[in-house]
Amino acid sequence: MISMGGNSNSGHLQYGISRRTFLKFCTAMAGALALPKSAQSTIAKALAAGPRTPVIWLEMQDCAGCSESFLRASSPSTAEVVLDVLSVDYHETIMAAAGFQAEEAKEKTIHAGGYLLVVEGAIPLAEDGIYCCIGGRSAVDLLQEAAANALAVVAVGSCAAFGGLPKAAPNPTGAVGVSEIVKDKPVLNLPGCPVNVVNLTASIVHFLTFGELPAADSKGRPLFAYGHLIHDNCERRGHFDAGEFVREWGDDGHRQGWCLYKMGCRGPVTYHNCPSVRWNQGTSWPVASGHGCIGCAEPDFWDASLYTPVKIQAVTPPSLYPSIEVPEQPVSLGSAAVVGGTLGVIAGVAGSAAYRQLSKKGAAEGEITEEEESPAAPVEPASSEEKKE
């Protein structure tokens, strides 16, 4: 299974993996990398050739979830094959050695150079990095030392890529991702909480085959895995377009597998390939299980509100058609009541005044008498007012 040193010329055969299985793996990798089928032979050649590339796997502020994810691959273990192609010289959780021996192995590899540096976990910067010390040295220090001589740096998991959980507000340890510290060489970010082993494996295979890290987006994430929105590849997209949304956990829509947008699914703003490659050898993924995506491949997702619908950026056509008629905009009952009431009050006041003034008595009062034919002085206002002057 996992071994240290040696070369892989007959590695896969030694470990009981048939050529057929090996080639199937290479085809799968070509698929994951979105390469044409013909790349399969290139990959096979690369993996079968040469001395195994050493790997140093550092764990900083991590939960080892990404390592676990890596180890979950089992049939016939992508991990197995890759590890026979790679020489994992240092990995705290899974290496056999411990203590000074382990540190010595690492230093030897660093000194020799030509290794792949994989980093898992965030790196705390507060108070000189005191919050993560391994073997008496701070994580920052260890990272800078290891990165100096590395061929390439791969940050696995959201913590190493963007700071992840340790960076969540209020970030007491001053945690940052690897690319905040390693500036002089390209860092491939493989966010995900944990990272999807298929993406990690494919990235490494790409590196080994082509000698360079795969093309990445502005956040350093390989495009083959993080180039599309989850929303655009989701199997529940039809329900979104048709307006069929889950509105409450356990309601009918939930039972029928309707879209989880209104339950806060962050698929529309998350770039990841979960709908395609899924988890645990394609068993399932969060949306298929009935919970919205939490957007773990995006920076700072721990600080985002989990159950509030996200703002959708791009416009796409809906699946239904509005009918020719102009949509109805009925008058509200409240307005009808207010208008009716107002008119009623006006009519009432006017009606009663009219009734009073046009009754026999009122009409008599209103008669304009003859003496008033000529213009006269106006009636004095209440004479008391005049006297007060």
Added chain:
Amino acid sequence: MTALVETLKLRQYPIGIGRLIVWFFAAAGVAAMIARWAWGLGITTNMVDDRGWGIWISFDILTGIAISAGAFTLAAVVYIFNLKQFYPLVRPTILTGFIGYLLAASTLLVDLGFPYRIWHLILYWNVHSPLFEVGWCVMIYLSVLALEFSPALFERLGWKVPLRITRAITIPLVIFGIVLSTMHQSSLGTLMTIFPDKIHPLWYSKFNPIFFYVSAIGAGIAMIVMETHFSAQAFRYKFEGPILAKLVKAIPWVLGLYLVGKLADLVFSGKVQYVFAGGWPTVLYLIEILVGVVAPIYLFSKASVRRNRYKMFWSATLVVFGLLLNRFNVSLIFLDGAPYLPAWTEILVTFGLISIGIIIYDLAFRTLPVLQHAHE
């Protein structure tokens, strides 16, 4: 101030129920206007995409400007036709007219999408637009009315030179005012001619400009009756009954001309069948014509009505009601569009502006020499 002209002292502002109600509505109206400015028309009105014009247009602007036509009508009667016996009515009517136009313009401050761009009418011209014409005429006419009323202010302030100047230009102002009013009262009708396919045939006519003009004159005179009655009641002075009795003799002629015109238009455009086609158009048309035009023609031609203050007042109410119904029918009820009833905030703004108008009128009456008498 001479013995002939009385003013009521401002410090004796009587706070009664009536004034409390008016002040309440004025304040509520201002609050509603602030709400519109803060939150937009969508929340504070029931206007929607296929109903872009609501009661602020139909009532505040169309009806409000029409019933303020008494100002130019009376100015014509007194100054142009030289019928001096109506002189005592002039100042209150000019004041009412001025306030009426002021309120119509103030409504624009809430109704316009960009109230602070109201001055764009001065900068950007489109002479094809009836609304351009209305806007300019109203702007200028508001100044004319202010100048026509200014002698009352200058008398109170004792400013002799401005007083002499404004008095000297009275006749040119009156002539200008009549021209302007003729223009914009009819242009309000022209506003409605651009949608032949959207207004019910009973209310759409190529001659709407003429109908609007004539009906405005009739309603203007009716408004003079109503306003004289209310003032006499509120300020407790003599109701100018005999003068009004003579003035309202014109109403049957004006409304008669209007009626003949409308009927001729119906007959010669082949629209008579719509009158009896049933449904709301028939009901509202008959109410508008019978209650608002025919009844007042009959009533005002009777000497017994003209001899009685209350009978005159209520007959005048019918005329104003008929005009209001006509403007609503043309611009709202029978203009195709989304169903609409005003929101309470729209009603509040309308009542609020009317209340502010009443407050201004009240204060003006109390502080300025508005009441006057015929020249000996």
Added chain:
Amino acid sequence: MTIDRRSFLKLAGAGLGGFAVTDLPKPSQPSLGPTDGMALLYDTTICVGCKACQVACKQVNGLPPETDEQGIYEMPNHLTGKTWTVIKLYQPEGDEPWSFCKIQCMHCQDPACVSVCPVGALVKESNGAVTYDTKKCFGCRYCMAACPFDIPKYEWEKNLPLIQKCNFCAARQAEGLNPACYDACPTGALTYGKRSEVIAIAEARIRDNPGRYVPHVYGKDEAGGTSMLYLSHVPFEKLGFPTLSDQPLPAVTWIYMKAVPPLIGVVGTLVTATYWFTHRKKGPESGLETGPKEESHDSAG
């Protein structure tokens, strides 16, 4: 000259009747439309309802998405303050044929909206587009009332709302590009070109495909002609198009607006003459221009 009441009434009636019968003079100004601007033809028999045009319009113009009352995302069910064009579906009961219909501003040759805007915020450009100047508009909404097709929509939810309507991609046309909807259409349901040519294409289609279309190009003459033309296999009124005469609407108001300057002169003269006539027997101080005689003021003449 004496005239008895009966004859007077007869005369008055005849006069008014005569006035009512004669039609108002025909408009003397020609259509405001450019002689041959651009036009867009929409053919209902080719449209498949993919809504690429609707989406392209939103993307190119940066318009926000909108949700209908059921919560369906980006489902405008009519033109609104956020949607300039929409594909609608006419689906009758029974065996009658159904049809899609794309609606947007018709870009009339002699637009009512252009003529009624008091500040001239709406303009008919030489390329046929009716464009809207957001800086001039003060929000009177006369254009909304005047449009015979009920096109201009309003941003009611804003406290400084703008009119929203298709602008025929005037900016793109100025750069030599095509309207976004035309570029997006995958089936060729939209045809874009000079108006005369597009009309010719439309009429040729009717001629060459008897029975396929309602034999009329909607927009060729309606309201004086529009730049958005329609060919349909179902009657146009079923698609929501109003039946309009050929008369451009601005012609109706122009008769009155043109009369304003002469009317000012006529009324002014008449009124002044009346004043002179009624004051001619008495001296200058007989007029009321001085107000009541006040002891404390000079009675100015």
